Amino acid sequence: MSLSICSQKSYETSQSTECSFTCLEDYSLGRVIGKGTFGKVVIAQHKNSGTIYAIKCVKKAKITTQSTYNLLKNEKSILSMIQSPFIVRYFGCFQNVDYIYLVQEYIPGGELFRLLQTRRKLSLAYVKFYSAEIVSAFMHLHSQHIIYRDLKPENILISASGHVKLVDFGFATVLKESHKCSTFCGTFEYLAPEMIERRGHDYSLDWWTLGVLIYELLVGMTPFRSLNTTGIFDKILKKQPDFPPNFDEDAKDLVCKLLEKNPKLRLSGEGIKKHHFFKDTDWNAVDKLNSQPLWIPIVRSELDTSNYEIYQDSPKNFVRQTHFSFTDF
Incomplete structure (x- = not known):
């Protein structure tokens, strides 16, 4: 059965590369929509442009080996190389003392x-x-x-x-x-x-x-x-x-x-x-994205996260020092 909504395509084309990706304070953060070994993914809205993104927050304290550091650098490098309608778009990254932040396209239909x-x-x-x-x-x-x-x-x-x-x-x-x-x-x-x-x-x-x-x-x-x-x-x-x-x-x-x-x-x-x-x-x-999908997710707004699992965000843990400077990231 196909479920339809109004103005769905606007949710995919409204994201822009015109805003800057410099610090967390530029965004209004929403709920966690994904969790992994090294951090979490949150939905976020850029305060100046109003654009919706998914921000992958990678905890620096979890990057404890050269191999995991290299994988993180590879991810950033590879995402910046790719342009495909079937791969999430990458817009930029920034960091603070505790986290690396990768700013990506928000995909509202869930997993x-x-x-x-x-x-x-x-x-x-x-x-x-x-x-x-x-x-x-x-x-x-x-x-x-x-x-x-x-x-x-x-x-x-x-x-x-x-x-x-x-x-x-x-x-x-x-x-x-x-x-x-x-x-x-x-x-x-x-x-x-x-x-x-x-x-x-x-x-x-x-x-x-x-x-x-x-x-x-x-x-x-x-x-x-x-x-x-x-x-x-x-x-x-x-x-x-x-x-x-x-x-x-x-x-x-x-x-x-x-x-x-x-x-x-x-x-x-x-x-x-x-x-x-x-x-x-x-x-x-x-x-060319001209094949007709058999299932359309229900998406009520640009900020709708109802198609994602609900995660209980854990309280902040003490962040131990990592030996990577991340200055070349």
Whole structure:
């Protein structure tokens, strides 16, 4: 069922790069709309322009190793490189004694994860629509030599007009020509075999995660679930996914080719676009945002956060000193 609202597109086009991103005092802060290992995301309104943003607040005291510091710098650098309708827009950053603040586009439709929780699983048409836009997002990233490395329903937001927006580029990295990456990162149930075995990975890792996502959206659970990390990793390395009896045959074939354990044999890029699962997909329409979404989130105002989980913001903790100066951030 499609739910409609008035003037939705204005919520996506009203954000501007004309205001300055210099200090927290320039914003009226709203509630927390996301939490992670290193901080939180809040909705905020710029006092002078009235523009609505999502500000990622990264606690400096949580950045305790060179690798986490590098990931944060990578996130900022990569977001500033990207221009895609399927990836959250980045506007700038600033910092104070305790936090780094990344100013990003506010996406009012909330997480795909919440839609999945509500419906338990999604129809084939929904999954084709969302996965096609993710394919386009990945192809754009890979053309810029970027690996995303953290696809999951929690990192896919839905815009006011019903389209996909990838967020959280904390694990993304730039792949140097003819090299492989070695950092161990990602969400356990979405890890590819080459990541678990630390054999080095490249763009094909993202296509593995797409296979996991398509399965999860259609079934309501991930294909390699287990009670513990050891069990999850063992299944990823040694088992094939079990498919319910009514699982669509084209979807099954695509998932199996994406979940190929040998990354050199894994389906990718143009091969995915040509797969029979997407036989009715107009890729030009997808890239131009001309595909008709099947679900439109209810958004009552620019400041509406009702599509996000309610978080109890914890009281301020004592901030211990970090050994990074952040002067080069």
